Amino acid sequence: MKNIRNFCIIAHIDHGKSTLADRLLQITNTISERELQNQVLDDMDLEREKGITIKSHAIQMEYEYKGENYILNLIDTPGHVDFSYEVSRSIAACEGALLIVDAAQSIQAQTISNLYLALENDLEIIPVLNKIDLPSANPEEVTDDIVDLLGCDPEDVLRVSGKTGEGVEHLLHTIIEKVPPPTGDPEAPLQALIFDSVYNPFRGVEAFYKVVNGEIKKGQEVKFMATGKKYGADEVGTLKLKQVAKKVVKTGDVGYIISGIKEAVEVKVGDTITSVENPAKEAIDGFEEVKPMVFAGLYPVDTEEYEELRYSIEKLILNDASLTFEPESSAALGFGFRCGFLGMLHLEIIQERLEREFNMNVITTVPNVSYHAFTEKDPDKAMLVNNPSELPDPSGLNRVEEPYIRASIITKADFVGQVMTLCIEKRGILKNQNYLTQHRVELIFELPLAEVVFDFYDRLKSISKGYASFDYAPLDMRASKLVKVDILINAEPVDALSALIHVDNAYGIGKKMCEKLRELIPRQQFDIPIQAAIGAKIIARETIKALRKDVTAKCYGGDISRKRKLLEKQKAGKKKMRQIGRVEVPQSAFLAVLKLND
Known part of the structure; x- marks a missing residue:
């Protein structure tokens, strides 16, 4: 056990984590030259196309140092804030972390928030300065920033280049010397912490775990403590580029288990595996529950595919524990699911993955939150409103309450003005301002959750150049002047586009939605009016002009009445067409409403 090292790579987005992981795999000969490619651990097409890591990836490397063989378990983590839950899970399975900072960009928000995550778990931090081969690199200045942040010595900051491989050998030696081996009792009852799982269509659910105490053997009967279910360990082993089956996975090691689990809901990330004959008394403290930031409805395009969408x-x-869902229904779209996401990028990625991995075409509704509505009949009884279409008639409505949150935003001192402007524009109330260092400020705001789910996060990132980190806790429900804005297309309401909006913002948002939809809905043979309405009152309108066939082309010369007759005939046809014509709203239109400020 003393020769095992479990560590993860944490950094802000695009600071070179996956490239450095490639070099580590190459130097330890874990992959052959033939298998080597860029982002070798990113096995999803989406990750390669977008150049980002979406999933954490665990892999085992072997390395000889000073005559001894060491086993290094590396977990490469995502950098984007929408996948920070993946990072927290990876950190739970490690004893050390490589904190990577780009020598050209210096420390950024996710560097800091991931660092705090690692420090909370008492990980040994190894600061690494990456991309020193860039012409724009500024290693001296960035080293000073790292020293300020961590309180380490300048000599402790390792300088490497993931691209050229410079300094990577020395980095491996430092990992072996500095990262502590796992602590655990090989003689104790088995306790293994599940930190990830994937679904294999041929073999059922594969769970990835770290053995904290005891050992797990092939063929032994094991129990998952959260669900209480028992299974036989058909196959256990460790994770190289491909899975390597073993007879036994010992204390401190990271491995996988296949036990023929068919039901996805039976495996919970953060659960503890123990043996049936000698069970552990209690489960390992799992990591915190996920907090969804954005709620949106996902509906199958074909209503018959509802059950398939559920599966x-x-x-x-299984593969992304930060997604939450519950069933809901809509008048326009039929049955579907109300899902919780960590952010807009997460929503986009989930939709793409459903399309690619499961061939599911889905429609996404406008993201929102849950409200409480009180009627004049019963002003003390709260009705839960998950969907704007469930809101009672405005004439009998007493009040609507919306959830408020306490938001903590940490940002650089340079961006305080812009962040405050954004929060006040989102109806925020400033509660506290606290300087953590001379360059970093913590702002505490009370904000309506509805304003946060829409585009707050993305705008906060862009005005602070990716430097602000954001956390929130729910507060209470407060009465607000909210109105339901309906979108009518060709005089028919589309309930998937309706939204509950504060009365001050209703006109602006209604107008923007109409303009956006006008660009995206394809032209038809007839005029299509797009209207935003509050109750029976129209607050904004745009018209998509008809595609017009030139019916007078064949009239050359002759009396004007011939042309007029043809035009009148065409006009009557268009009128009839508009009455019976249906307008298909493309998927891009539902998505575009989410990006009104672009």
């Missing part, structure tokens, strides 16, 4: 989402949750 697909359940399998996705």
